[in-house]
Amino acid sequence: MNPEKKSIELPEKYMEKMRRLLGETELKAYLTCMEEETFRGIRLNPLKVTEDCRAGVLSSADARTEEPVPWSDSLGYYYEKTGMPARHPYYYGGLYYLQEPSAMAPGAILPVEPGDRVLDLCAAPGGKSTQLGARLAGSGFLLSNDISASRANGLLKNLERFGIGNILVSSEEPERLLHNFPVYFDKILVDAPCSGEGMFRREPSMIRSWTEKGPEHYIPIQKELLRCACGMLKPGGMLLYSTCTFAEEEDEDNIEWICEEIPELEPVPVPLKYGFVQGSDGASIRLFPWRLSGEGHFLSLLRKKGSPDFDSRETRQACSADMEKNNRDFLKKREELAGFLKLVHRPVEKEGYFWEREGQVYLLPIPREKLPPIRFLRTGLLLGTLKKNRFEPSQALAMYLKKEEFENGVDFPSEDLRTVKYLKGETVEADNAVIWGKDGWCLVCTDGYPLGFAKRSRMTLKNKYYPGWRWQ
Numbered sequence: 001m002n003p004e005k006k007s008i009e010l011p012e013k014y015m016e017k018m019r020r021l022l023g024e025t026e027l028k029a030y031l032t033c034m035e036e037e038t039f040r041g042i043r044l045n046p047l048k049v050t051e052d053c054r055a056g057v058l059s060s061a062d063a064r065t066e067e068p069v070p071w072s073d074s075l076g077y078y079y080e081k082t083g084m085p086a087r088h089p090y091y092y093g094g095l096y097y098l099q100e101p102s103a104m105a106p107g108a109i110l111p112v113e114p115g116d117r118v119l120d121l122c123a124a125p126g127g128k129s130t131q132l133g134a135r136l137a138g139s140g141f142l143l144s145n146d147i148s149a150s151r152a153n154g155l156l157k158n159l160e161r162f163g164i165g166n167i168l169v170s171s172e173e174p175e176r177l178l179h180n181f182p183v184y185f186d187k188i189l190v191d192a193p194c195s196g197e198g199m200f201r202r203e204p205s206m207i208r209s210w211t212e213k214g215p216e217h218y219i220p221i222q223k224e225l226l227r228c229a230c231g232m233l234k235p236g237g238m239l240l241y242s243t244c245t246f247a248e249e250e251d252e253d254n255i256e257w258i259c260e261e262i263p264e265l266e267p268v269p270v271p272l273k274y275g276f277v278q279g280s281d282g283a284s285i286r287l288f289p290w291r292l293s294g295e296g297h298f299l300s301l302l303r304k305k306g307s308p309d310f311d312s313r314e315t316r317q318a319c320s321a322d323m324e325k326n327n328r329d330f331l332k333k334r335e336e337l338a339g340f341l342k343l344v345h346r347p348v349e350k351e352g353y354f355w356e357r358e359g360q361v362y363l364l365p366i367p368r369e370k371l372p373p374i375r376f377l378r379t380g381l382l383l384g385t386l387k388k389n390r391f392e393p394s395q396a397l398a399m400y401l402k403k404e405e406f407e408n409g410v411d412f413p414s415e416d417l418r419t420v421k422y423l424k425g426e427t428v429e430a431d432n433a434v435i436w437g438k439d440g441w442c443l444v445c446t447d448g449y450p451l452g453f454a455k456r457s458r459m460t461l462k463n464k465y466y467p468g469w470r471w472q
């Protein structure tokens with residue numbers, strides 16, 4: 001499958017460890033596979049890609065349709081080294097995310113359901129958050145956090161590009177999150193920073209950083225992440241801990257430690273399918289690159305004993321009455337927004353709470369009073385900005401909508417040069433074959449998938465695509 005050979009030198013200390021973990025035969029298989037080409041994958045966005053257009057999207061993304069990533073909920077596909085899925089307008093339309101195939105497992109195995117409160121504690125750049133957010137299908141919400149503010153910016157862009165509106169994005173210390181969200185979440189992912197042993201083939205620079213900062217550097221960080229995350233988990237809730245390292249001291253040993261610290265936690269065995277290898281605790285799993293088509297990951301699923309609260313239906317009914325009142329009052333005060341929403345053929349006023357801060361209007365997934373004082377990069381879906389007597393819609397709103405959900409639009413074929421021109425920020429001219437509606441705000445699409453907004457005057461489209469999102 002991977003004919004190209006490459007040579008990777010591994011530190012002796014690491015080799016000894018792997019020999020102990022694997023034994024001679026498996027070690028040989030490991031070393032052989034380290035000379036082969038790395039696996040590359042894309043994961044489709046189920047919020048945008050329907051069954052009937054799946055084949056077309058995959059072929060545009062240069063993906064191999066005959067071989068889905070087995071553990072990816074039928075959303076992941078492989079592509080060859082020569083493929084360039086990030087150089088297609090569909091990538092800009094949020095139709096898929098580029099993700100190493102083994103990294104698709106945690107987001108597929110954590111059993112997220114619509115309506116859940118989900119926390120992704122170490123979320124940037126958003127591979128797993130985009131997956132978890134899509135699984136919520138617009139109901140419940142996802143708090144995506146990363147301690148690095150610069151990385152969290154990229155995370156936000158990826159979530160917005162995927163069209164996920166029910167998000168909170170923060171850049172906070174886990175301890176501070178714990179203080180503000182004790183015993184709060186139904187599902188939590190801790191995709192911890194680690195020594196990265198599973199990434200050595202894909203990113204050989206990780207080998208050097210392993211010799212400088214090996215497992216010992218990461219263990220205390222991982223324990224702290226687990227301690228805080230478990231404190232935020234509700235009884236009956238599930239937590240998935242994952243790393244991209246094979247080191248037992250960062251993997252099973254941490255799980256054993258947290259289960260001793262918090263006796264209400266119990267490991268939930270992950271089914272041994274697809275070539276997964278059982279961890280030494282009998283419940284967790286490893287993905288090894290010589291056993292399956294992926295680079296390497298460790299996963300452990302934990303459950304907090306006790307029953308989930310069953311008041312959620314009542315709470316939701318009360319919430320929807322509050323939401324209606326909040327939004328009615330808001331629209332009375334903000335006629336510019338009310339006027340703009342006449343162009344939107346989707347009941348956004350039933351999908352969250354309108355809230356304004358410094359001229360920006362958001363659709364919050366939870367009432368404003370429930371937002372704790374933490375460092376948010378984003379609170380819900382940014383709908384747009386209130387200017388003097390007018391409302392300017394955001395890029396995030398364009399990505400949230402479907403083509404038919406906006407009154408005025410233009411739809412360029414993806415191979416039409418005007419599509420890339422639009423993505424580069426240029427003014428483009430439309431024609432009668434591709435445009436509908438009237439002058440004013442216009443949703444620019446490609447093959448039926450929204451890319452952003454433009455301001456239309458006759459056939460001229462003044463570009464409103466965000467500069468930070470442009471085609472490079």
Ligand SMILES: C[S@@+](CC[C@H](N)C(=O)[O-])C[C@H]1O[C@@H](n2cnc3c(N)ncnc32)[C@H](O)[C@@H]1O
Pocket residue numbers: 103121122123124125126127128129145146147148151172173174191192193194221225
């Ligand atoms: C393995 S990466 C996460 C990858 C991400 N889950 C994805 O799928 O795209 C680990 C992340 O943890 C973040 N991180 C490191 N220490 C942290 C801490 N104490 N709290 C929160 N995030 C942390 C890093 O900035 C890094 O982005």
